[in-house]
Amino acid sequence: MDTVLRTAPGLAGLYRKAGDALRAQGLAGRRAAVHLVLDRSGSMRGHYRDGSVQHLAERVLALSAHLDDDGTVPVVFFSTEVDGVCELGLDRYRGRVQELHGSYGHMGRTNYHLAMRAVLDQHRASGADVPALVVFQTDGGPSSRAEAEKALRESAGLPVFWQFVGFGEPAGRGFEFLRGLEDWPAVDNTGFFPAGRDPRALRDEELYRGLTEGFAAWLDRARAAGTVR
Template sequence: MPPREQAPAVSLEKLTKTAPGLVSLYKEAGVSLEKQGLTGQRAAVYLVLDRSGSMREYYRNGSVQHLAEQALGLSANLDDDGVVPVVFFSTDVDGVAELSLTEYAGRIEELHAGMGHMGRTNYHWAMEKVIEHYRESGATDPAFVIFQTDGGPYSKAAAERALCRAAELPIFWQFVGFGDPEGKGFDFLRKLDDLPVPEKRVVDNAGFFHAGRDPRGLGDAGLYKELMVEFPDWLAEARAAGIVRD
């Protein structure tokens, strides 16, 4: 069943007044949604950020901050308040915060700098934190999670279990890889993306694409295009399975 509403969650007029720096991203995200027939779709947008030691340069050069702004541009189309909950993870969950249309400039580096040691890579703790936050929020719209990482997790079995359990919830996980596209760590994400249905999970609730060594070089339009590749199919499958209810 198509979305009932036919307009973005936050109007262009409101965004221009509150967050003029996000207008271009908002428009690019809107174009991608329109191409998929998702204008008017509502969803909570989450951002999960890898803080393992190998991510240091991506925080330093602004790649992570820009991804956060891209997430806000998408959220302004999908979520009425445009707020993006952010989960930072490494060995464990390093911190949880929010980005808003009025508080985002330089915010990622500020938060990151206050979290201290950058550890290893464990997806499942971050996934469980997103699930906990979503359940406690009382949301009725589905969630779209942008899950950024530059490698595979140390606890692969735990990550797979978390994803399979989460398939029964109205949460879609879009994994985004930073770094060497040939890196062996991404083999696990390709496997995770292809976990069989229904043998392992009730619906296909995840996608994966690689943004490369220079994620900003992908461009905003390219990023939004990749984000929307599998989300529409998941929405249809999740509605058919009664997981998403409009």
């Protein structure tokens, strides 16, 4: 808490709420590498403009401050390709998402699989010996369902949990793919949390519950299977 107060006092309230959520899930003191994936498909333009993406990023950063000692969150922006890879830090986060988004130019399609492989490359390159919690934000299904399914199957059994966060109508057809993940018996390292059409209106406590509940349940299964320590 001292580091957050000293380096990022604007996140102190979020840091407390994130800690409450972790304690509620039995995750207090747990170490994990937190990654953030941000959708830059064309339909996301409004969510960047109104600050919803920056809003989410700040909450993920506050959560990461509990789980990861280095105070940074690796970020992958994706659309048709991986548009950019960067880090958010406690010492530089205000307006950072909008700044980076504006520098990446054209907004394209929604190729999940390229972002997923970029995250796995990041996690391997870091040499981290802790599991990864990947907050994967999107406003719709993958442009290539077959490639997304392949990437998910390739990650099954790895110490990586994909927590998808949907921006948009929760019951919309665009989220059929993500809603259906719970029916995949061979892939149990995913969760889907719908943040709604106005993610900024979501209570922080509800968001943090959505980001940690599935991760906690997966960690129990993964420890039992020997995937994580």
